[in-house]
Structures are given as structure tokens and as C-alpha cells.
Amino acid sequence: MGILFFVFIVAFPFYWMIVSSLRPLEEILMNPANLGLDIHKIDLSAYYDVLFDHGFVRYILNSLYVSIITAALSVALSTVGGYAVTRLRFRGQSFMSYSILIIYMFPAIVLVIPLYVIFSHMGLRDSINVLILVYLAQTLPVALYMLRSYFKTLPLEMENAGLIDGCTRFGVIWRIIIPLSAPALASVALYTFMIAWNEFLFAFMFLDTPDKFTLSRGVVQMAGSIHLSKQLVMAASVLITLPILFLFLFFERYLVRGMTSGAMKG
Amino acid sequence: MTVSNKHHRDSRLAFWMLAPTFAVVLAFVVFPVIWNIWISLKPVSLADLRGDSLFQFNLGLENFQKVFSDPDFATVLLTTLVYTIGGSLLSILLGLMAALLVHAEFRGRALLRGLFIAPYIAPVVAVTFTWSFILDPQLGVFNRFAVDHGLLSQPIPFLSQRWFNLDIMGVGFRFPLALTSVILFEGWRYFPFAFLFILARLQAMPDEFYNAASVDGATPFQRFFHITLPQLTTVLSTLFLFRFIWTFNKFDDIFLLTRGQAGTKVLPLNVYDYAFGQFNIGASSATAMVLFGILALFIFVYFRWGLKIEN
Numbered sequence: 206m207g208i209l210f211f212v213f214i215v216a217f218p219f220y221w222m223i224v225s226s227l228r229p230l231e232e233i234l235m236n237p238a239n240l241g242l243d244i245h246k247i248d249l250s251a252y253y254d255v256l257f258d259h260g261f262v263r264y265i266l267n268s269l270y271v272s273i274i275t276a277a278l279s280v281a282l283s284t285v286g287g288y289a290v291t292r293l294r295f296r297g298q299s300f301m302s303y304s305i306l307i308i309y310m311f312p313a314i315v316l317v318i319p320l321y322v323i324f325s326h327m328g329l330r331d332s333i334n335v336l337i338l339v340y341l342a343q344t345l346p347v348a349l350y351m352l353r354s355y356f357k358t359l360p361l362e363m364e365n366a367g368l369i370d371g372c373t374r375f376g377v378i379w380r381i382i383i384p385l386s387a388p389a390l391a392s393v394a395l396y397t398f399m400i401a402w403n404e405f406l407f408a409f410m411f412l413d414t415p416d417k418f419t420l421s422r423g424v425v426q427m428a429g430s431i432h433l434s435k436q437l438v439m440a441a442s443v444l445i446t447l448p449i450l451f452l453f454l455f456f457e458r459y460l461v462r463g464m465t466s467g468a469m470k471g
Numbered sequence: 472m473t474v475s476n477k478h479h480r481d482s483r484l485a486f487w488m489l490a491p492t493f494a495v496v497l498a499f500v501v502f503p504v505i506w507n508i509w510i511s512l513k514p515v516s517l518a519d520l521r522g523d524s525l526f527q528f529n530l531g532l533e534n535f536q537k538v539f540s541d542p543d544f545a546t547v548l549l550t551t552l553v554y555t556i557g558g559s560l561l562s563i564l565l566g567l568m569a570a571l572l573v574h575a576e577f578r579g580r581a582l583l584r585g586l587f588i589a590p591y592i593a594p595v596v597a598v599t600f601t602w603s604f605i606l607d608p609q610l611g612v613f614n615r616f617a618v619d620h621g622l623l624s625q626p627i628p629f630l631s632q633r634w635f636n637l638d639i640m641g642v643g644f645r646f647p648l649a650l651t652s653v654i655l656f657e658g659w660r661y662f663p664f665a666f667l668f669i670l671a672r673l674q675a676m677p678d679e680f681y682n683a684a685s686v687d688g689a690t691p692f693q694r695f696f697h698i699t700l701p702q703l704t705t706v707l708s709t710l711f712l713f714r715f716i717w718t719f720n721k722f723d724d725i726f727l728l729t730r731g732q733a734g735t736k737v738l739p740l741n742v743y744d745y746a747f748g749q750f751n752i753g754a755s756s757a758t759a760m761v762l763f764g765i766l767a768l769f770i771f772v773y774f775r776w777g778l779k780i781e782n
Contacts (some may be wrong), residue, residue, distance in 0.1 A: 207568065215659075218587065225604065237611065237615040238616040243781055289488035293485040295482040295485040305753065306755060314720045315507065317742075318742060318756050323503070325520040334762055338498075342495045342500050349492060398697075405594075437599065438604070442594075442600050443597075445596060446593050448592060453585070461584070464591075471721070
């Protein structure tokens with residue numbers, strides 16, 4: 206009984222999102238309480254409209270660009286940084302680890318106005334690459350934290366052997382650390398991708414030019430026009446949700462691991 | 472090579488390895504926080520952003536005066552607290568229920584665990600639009616279904632009506648409808664977070680506890696209150712800390728569901744409204760400072776007098 210309740214409240218909105226995106230407008234207006242979907246009346250026109258008339262092809266490409274670059278840079282920088290924090294001795298080591306956690310607590314709503322002001326002043330605000338840097342600042346501390354705890358569990362013997370054999374530190378990272386940490390790196394990549402893909406506040410505040418919109422920004426822009434059919438909004442919602450649900454179907458294990466190690470905030 | 476020489480070289484290498492991360496965080500987290508203090512003490516309007524007046528030394532407390540003397544400030548603060556505490560508690564309660572249900576061994580458990588995470592990882596834009604559509608008074612499936620089947624006499628505007636009058640056995644009272652709706656949304660969207668942590672804790676608990684209690688004839692309720700719950704206090708209080716902090720400064724969900732209308736205006740929405748509704752960047756920054764201050768105070772109180780935190 207309880208299980209059914211949870212399955213229903215979790216699955217129904219997603220079901221409804223998909224069904225409504227496939228249902229012609231008249232059907233939504235005439236018969237809003239029809240829970241099923243008539244297979245003979247499936248209507249894909251909303252997807253066509255959203256993709257080609259409302260510029261979503263562009264938004265998808267922008268979102269992919271932002272999310273992939275953010276994920277790649279996050280993984281690369283936090284691998285190197287995580288190695289430094291766990292394997293090298295230097296002054297301020299514990300300060301570094303501590304400040305990571307404090308930075309994790311800084312809310313985006315406190316950062317967005319001052320960043321808006323300075324970027325506007327410098328003429329940098331409406332830029333997709335600046336947005337990537339902001340996302341990096343949001344994801345890097347957590348990525349570093351996750352990898353740090355993972356690297357600590359790796360055995361030192363192989364690395365020491367590598368160093369004695371004349372590997373450089375970067376050689377050790379490339380040949381030993383990275384292959385051994387594949388699952389943790391996958392977790393970090395997935396999470397940073399997802400955070401960048403889903404992010405709304407900064408994209409909404411910073412981007413003005415439709416050519417630069419990410420999907421989140423584009424959906425909100427489109428839904429803002431008054432006489433818009435719900436079918437289009439739902440089709441757009443499906444487009445933004447689908448890639449995330451796919452990632453999540455294939456990599457659930459990494460996602461659960463990442464989440465319980467604190468990858469997402471919010 | 473001497474030891475101190477190697478140490479020196481390690482330090483230098485570590486510095487360069489951490490430099491990019493450090494630079495990004497310094498520029499996009501630490502600097503804005505300090506810069507925000509500066510702006511919050513100056514008269515800055517949205518039109519001033521291009522000019523040099525941003526750097527003029529004309530500091531004062533006018534913005535804070537404006538924020539605190541706003542007649543709605545107390546209401547907004549109260550709404551923020553109700554939303555934060557309500558949303559946090561509900562998401563944890565639902566997470567606890569889901570975890571207890573999924574904890575028992577059965578086929579398809581892994582699948583359910585996966586399904587239950589969906590609300591948390593789906594893009595906020597998509598789920599808020601879907602829920603607004605479902606709850607819409609005219610086209611929404613919830614209201615139409617309920618009215619058609621005689622469950623409701625008329626549609627309820629869940630997200631656009633401030634008060635809802637209830638009449639139970641002649642006693643009328645009213646409750647904040649839109650605020651309740653966004654709190655329910657919070658519970659729906661964030662229960663997976665609590666669910667995963669509680670489930671992990673449950674699965675780490677030894678079975679012997681339960682077996683012993685069952686042999687002693689404990690009822691399921693007794694087992695829950697005397698065995699399970701005491702084992703969960705740490706994870707529950709940690710979850711509350713995190714959920715409180717994150718819900719307190721949450722902007723996206725309410726902005727996308729109600730725009731802060733119908734009695735759902737919370738402090739983060741005020742940050743936005745000052746800046747882009749009244750074009751007053753200074754007051755917006757000051758509101759962000761107030762929000763940050765309350766959060767810092769909460770964290771301080773929590774660690775000073777609250778429960779101990781798991782690492």
C-alpha cells in the first residue's frame with residue numbers, strides 16, 4: 206500500500222509530462238481529466254514546434270556545451286587537486302580541506318547579485334563561457350572533496366613503485382590514479398554534468414541573448430509568453446528531463462554513490 | 472636530494488596543482504561574498520552598473536534600514552521560516568517512510584530505489600512546470616478529475632490563492648493554501664535526499680537487534696520507536712541541518728511555482744524583487760546579507776547547542 210502511494214506520487218508527474226506533450230491541444234482543452242493516452246491520437250507536432258520554431262535545437266546544443274565542458278574541467282581539475290591534497294605535504298593542507306566545506310555552504314542566492322553587478326560592469330555577463338566558470342566554482346569544491354575521500358582509500362604501494370621507476374607525479378596520476386578511480390571519476394563527471402544541465406538561477410539571471418540560452422533558460426523564456434499551449438511547455442520539459450533520466454537509468458549506481466557523498470546541494 | 476628540498480618541491484607542486492581550483496573559487500565565491508558587503512552599504516541602482524559610481528566611497532546603512540523598515544519584512548521572514556521548517560520536516564518524514572518501506576527485502580527493490588530518486592535529479596524547471604500544470608484550476612488534471620468524480624465541489628487554485636477557508640463541523644478556520652502547496656512540493660522534490668541517507672543507515676544496522684526484539688515479542692511499532700529510531704537520530708538531525716540550510720536560501724522552486732505571489736514570498740525572492748522589481752541593487756544585496764546572517768546564526772546555534780553532527 207505505502208509503496209504504491211510512493212510509486213504513484215513519484216511517477217505520475219513524469220507520466221503526465223510525457224502524456225500531455227503527446228496530446229493535441231484540443232484534447233487537453235476538451236478533456237483534461239482523461240488519464241490515458243490514445244495511441245491513435247499521438248501528436249508529435251509539439252516537439253517539432255519546440256525544436257524548430259522555438260529554437261530548442263540551439264538551446265540543447267548550448268546546454269550540452271556548457272555541461273560537458275563543466276564536467277570535463279571539473280573532473281580534470283579536481284583529479285589533480287585531489288591528488289595534491291592527499292599525496293603531497295604542504296602548509297595549509299588542513300585549512301584547504303576545511304575551507305572546501307565552508308564554501309560548500311555558500312548559497313547561490315547570495316552570490317548571484319554581486320556577480321551580476323561585477324559582470325555587468327565589465328560587460329561579461331551575457332556569456333556562456335563565464336557561466337561555465339561560475340558552474341565550475343559551484344562544482345569544484347565538492348568534486349575535490351569527493352575525490353579526496355576516494356584517493357585516500359587507494360593503496361600507496363603502486364604509486365610509490367611508479368615514482369621510484371621514474372614516473373613524474375603527473376605520470377602517476379595518469380597511469381595509476383585515473384585507472385584505479387574510474388568509478389569515482391564517473392560519479393564526479395555525472396554530477397557536475399547534471400548540476401550544470403539543471404542549473405536555473407545563474408542562467409536565468411546572466412543570459413540575455415536567446416542564441417546563448419541553455420535549456421532551463423529557454424524553457425522559462427518560452428513558458429513566459431502568455432498564449433502558449435501547455436502541450437509545448439510539456440514537450441520542452443520532456444526534452445530537458447529526458448537526458449537526465451537516461452543518464453540516471455544507466456548509471457544509477459554511481460549516482461547513488463555520488464549523492465550519499467554529498468555531490469548535490471539543494 | 473635532502474628531505475627538506477623534497478618537501479619544498481612538493482609544496483610548490485601542490486600549489487600549482489591547486490591553483491586553478493583556488494583561483495576559480497576565489498573569483499566566483501569568495502570575491503562575490505566580500506563584494507556583496509561593499510554593495511550592500513552603498514546606494515546602487517540597476518542603472519548604475521556600467522558607471523564608476525560602483526567604486527565610490529559613499530558607504531552607509533540606508534539599504535539595511537530600507538530592508539528592515541519594509542512593512543512586509545516580518546511577514547516574509549515568517550513565511551520563510553514556515554516554508555523552511557515545513558519543507559525540511561516533510562521531506563525528511565517522507566524520506567523516512569519511503570526508506571522503511573524499501574528497506575524490507577523484496578523483488579524490484581533496486582528498481583524502486585532508482586525510481587524514488589527521480590524527483591530530486593530532474594531539472595527544477597521541468598518539475599515545477601509539470602506540477603503547475605497538474606494543479607492548474609482550469610486545465611489541471613487534479614482539479615478536473617476531482618470535480619468530475621464528485622470529490623471536490625469546485626476547483627482549488629492551489630498555487631494562486633493565499634487563504635483557504637475550511638469548515639470542519641461548524642468551526643471555520645483558514646490556512647495558507649499556496650504556501651502549503653509549495654511546502655508539499657518541497658516534500659515531494661527533496662524526500663529522495665533523506666530517503667537515500669536513511670536507507671543507507673538502515674542497511675548498516677545489524678539484524679540481530681531486530682531478531683532479538685522479535686523473539687521478545689516486540690510489536691512493529693515498539694521495534695520502530697525503541698530500536699530503529701534511536702539509531703537514526705544522528706542521521707535525522709544531520710539531514711535537518713542540511714535541508715534547513717538549503718531550503719532557507721532556495722529561490723528556484725517558489726520563483727517558478729508562484730513567483731512569490733499569494734503569500735509565498737520568501738527572503739530569496741525578496742533579493743530578486745529588490746533588484747529587478749524595484750531596480751534597487753543595494754537593498755537586494757542587503758537582503759542577501761540578512762539572509763546570510765540568519766543562516767550563519769542558525770548554524771552557530773545548531774553546533775553550539777544542538778545535536779552532535781556526524782562527520
